[in-house]
Amino acid sequence: AAEEGFDVEDVEGAIEEAGHGPLPVLAVVGRPNVGKSTLVNRIIGRREAVVEDKPGVTRDRVTYEAEWAGRRFKVVDTGGWEQDVLGIDASVAAQAEYAIEAADAVVFVVDSTVGATDTDEAVVKLLRRAGKPVVLCANKVDGPSGEADATALWSLGLGQPHPVSSLHGRGTGDMLDAVLEALPEAPAQTFGTALGGPRRIALIGRPNVGKSSLLNKVAREERVVVNELAGTTRDPVDELIELGGVTWKFVDTAGIRKRVHLQQGADYYASLRTAAAVEKAEVAVILIDASESISVQDQRIITMAVEAGRAIVVAYNKWDTLDEERRYYLEREIETEMQQVAWAPRVNVSATTGRHMEKLVPAIETALAGWETRVPTGRLNAFLGEIVAAHPHPIRGGKQPRILFGTQAGTKPPRFVLFASGFLEHGYRRFVERRLREEFGFEGTPIHISVRVRE
Ligand code: GDP
Numbered sequence: 153a154a155e156e157g158f159d160v161e162d163v164e165g166a167i168e169e170a171g172h173g174p175l176p177v178l179a180v181v182g183r184p185n186v187g188k189s190t191l192v193n194r195i196i197g198r199r200e201a202v203v204e205d206k207p208g209v210t211r212d213r214v215t216y217e218a219e220w221a222g223r224r225f226k227v228v229d230t231g232g233w234e235q236d237v238l239g240i241d242a243s244v245a246a247q248a249e250y251a252i253e254a255a256d257a258v259v260f261v262v263d264s265t266v267g268a269t270d271t272d273e274a275v276v277k278l279l280r281r282a283g284k285p286v287v288l289c290a291n292k293v294d295g296p297s298g299e300a301d302a303t304a305l306w307s308l309g310l311g312q313p314h315p316v317s318s319l320h321g322r323g324t325g326d327m328l329d330a331v332l333e334a335l336p337e338a339p340a341q342t343f344g345t346a347l348g349g350p351r352r353i354a355l356i357g358r359p360n361v362g363k364s365s366l367l368n369k370v371a372r373e374e375r376v377v378v379n380e381l382a383g384t385t386r387d388p389v390d391e392l393i394e395l396g397g398v399t400w401k402f403v404d405t406a407g408i409r410k411r412v413h414l415q416q417g418a419d420y421y422a423s424l425r426t427a428a429a430v431e432k433a434e435v436a437v438i439l440i441d442a443s444e445s446i447s448v449q450d451q452r453i454i455t456m457a458v459e460a461g462r463a464i465v466v467a468y469n470k471w472d473t474l475d476e477e478r479r480y481y482l483e484r485e486i487e488t489e490m491q492q493v494a495w496a497p498r499v500n501v502s503a504t505t506g507r508h509m510e511k512l513v514p515a516i517e518t519a520l521a522g523w524e525t526r527v528p529t530g531r532l533n534a535f536l537g538e539i540v541a542a543h544p545h546p547i548r549g550g551k552q553p554r555i556l557f558g559t560q561a562g563t564k565p566p567r568f569v570l571f572a573s574g575f576l577e578h579g580y581r582r583f584v585e586r587r588l589r590e591e592f593g594f595e596g597t598p599i600h601i602s603v604r605v606r607e
């Protein structure tokens with residue numbers, strides 16, 4: 153490294169930064185208008201993000217990355233709340249439940265100028281049941297005179313209320329320190345068989361693509377392993393199913409099976425549920441209804457799984473309904489609309505007839521193998537050397553940026569750091585990614601490439 157002009161400390165720092173595994177998840181929950189979105193904006197340090205939403209507009213992003221005191225984590229915002237047929241308490245509880253399920257710690261936001269309401273109490277019950285660490289945010293304490301209102305929230309029985317003004321930033325630092333204490337370094341969910349436990353699959357896709365049909369099909373034909381967790385009174389959220397001789401955990405199956413019909417906010421619930429399932433899973437099986445055009449909603453779900461860095465399999469369902477013409481157009485759509493997961497294993501299935509169900513497990517195994525691939529540094533650098541020699545970066549301003557060396561900093565998904573003598577153009581980075589995939593596989597996994605430029 154030194155002879156290439158990089159400081160050893162810089163190199164080690166870059167590798168450590170790029171090499172992080174899955175990040176722990178913080179959920180922000182509470183009633184409408186208590187200031188959840190305002191707080192999330194504070195935490196992620198971006199103002200434009202979430203508050204401007206108009207009622208009825210579906211928010212498509214619910215998960216954000218954040219950093220505090222040098223630690224990185226994900227924040228699940230539940231501010232896209234809309235009341236539905238369930239009534240206010242049940243609606244708030246339902247949306248909080250998904251977020252809490254996926255979270256390693258929770259910030260419960262209460263409006264201290266209003267005090268604890270019945271709806272707040274309903275969320276407290278949920279939090280008690282979930283047993284996750286909770287940080288109580290007494291929001292809207294804009295000045296010292298509000299401190300007494302915050303103190304009154306001890307009555308919720310959730311420990312110390314942290315007086316905060318999300319609007320002005322008062323107290324947010326202290327509260328975030330408490331959040332970091334509550335939040336584990338890595339997600340509580342273990343990733344990978346080496347750490348024990350079945351691999352976790354999220355079955356995702358927009359409404360009516362056939363998620364529940366597919367789940368029922370595999371659960372009926374294969375053995376549903378009895379969940380041995382005693383004393384749980386709730387519906388099983390995750391289900392153990394034996395497929396191809398291996399036990400898998402299908403996450404958030406209750407969300408798939410329980411067909412809650414919502415008049416409003418259904419899209420938001422669906423987004424939240426998908427985000428939560430993806431966070432809990434190692435591999436996402438994305439279901440697409442092959443009988444219909446691939447939609448913006450399909451793309452949004454794909455983006456969620458890719459950005460979360462999960463292994464991905466794409467299953468085109470309802471294959472039994474396709475005629476020759478639809479098949480022709482589907483292939484054209486896949487070429488144009490499915491670019492962002494062109495590397496994912498594909499299966500053409502029918503939940504109704506059971507067609508190609510046996511191909512699902514090999515596809516999932518392929519994707520997980522790609523997700524866990526580690527390229528030895530020697531092999532990687534031999535390969536990078538060949539690329540640089542055969543396809544050098546175009547000359548810009550009389551200079552030719554060069555990749556000097558690289559390393560794989562992490563897996564699940566694979567993360568690379570390349571060290572270069574100058575700025576690498578987007579097109580060249582894409583080229584390097586394509587060649588990496590050709591050389592080393594990475595089927596079914598997103599890969600991250602970050603580039604450090606020598607000063
Ligand atoms: P959400 O529905 O829980 O996401 O709430 P929002 O973040 O949309 O906030 C609801 C309203 O409360 C907005 O008008 C915010 O400006 C206001 N608000 C949020 N935090 C504070 C605060 O700390 N102090 C005051 N005075 N107002 C706040």
Ligand code: GDP
Nearest residue numbers: 359360361362363364365469470473502503504
């Ligand atoms: P979900 O909302 O994604 O869980 O979708 P469902 O499993 O409820 O399926 C929606 C509709 O599509 C139902 O009427 C199913 O019977 C139908 N469906 C699901 N899979 C298939 C399939 O492979 N072929 C056909 N023809 N219909 C299917």
